[in-house]
Amino acid sequence: GAGVSQSPRYKVAKRGQDVALRCDPISGHVSLFWYQQALGQGPEFLTYFQNEAQLDKSGLPSDRFFAERPEGSVSTLKIQRTQQEDSAVYLCASSSRLGGAQGNQPQHFGDGTRLSIL
């Protein structure tokens, strides 16, 4: 597709439920990133993939958060036993190829999923 596509756009869940957020990156993009953005803050890194390999998951806040990209294209971020503090906008971004000596390729963001935990 033309841009990064995320679904659903909005998700409301009760505390304790599991949720799954989907990201479809720009076609051909090697790298895929997940960020969490709280109101009034900048995005905070969660995890990223190069093709199907999860190379950095240092930003995942707890073991309730899990991400996968099994075929190197679509990715799913799963949050188990949701808590109220998980309420945020979850942003997915992709970039075209690996960073090189000159610098990292720019990341392009999807519209995000706004998650509300009641």
Added chain:
Amino acid sequence: QKEVEQNSGPLSVPEGAIASLNCTYSDRGSQSFFWYRQYSGKSPELIMFIYSNGDKEDGRFTAQLNKASQYVSLLIRDSQPSDSATYLCAVNPAPYNTDKLIFGTGTRLQVFP
């Protein structure tokens, strides 16, 4: 100290003026620097990126990087009301084995007619 710092603003400038947005970062080995614009309720949109010391111009936008001072800025010439948004500075930190970005909290820009 936060890894990427920005003044939260709001920065108010009149239409037609130059808006100057500033960002400092703590990791001296950082290599790549990005500016994103984010309208309220929308996702970040890439404006500029810069890798080398000096200036990089694209239309009304100029990014400036000074690695010795660990400082990156964004200038917007001939500011328009449609430029009113939050501007996010993002840095790829060293060591150079992760592509993640560290974002500042953003500076809110208001351009008034």
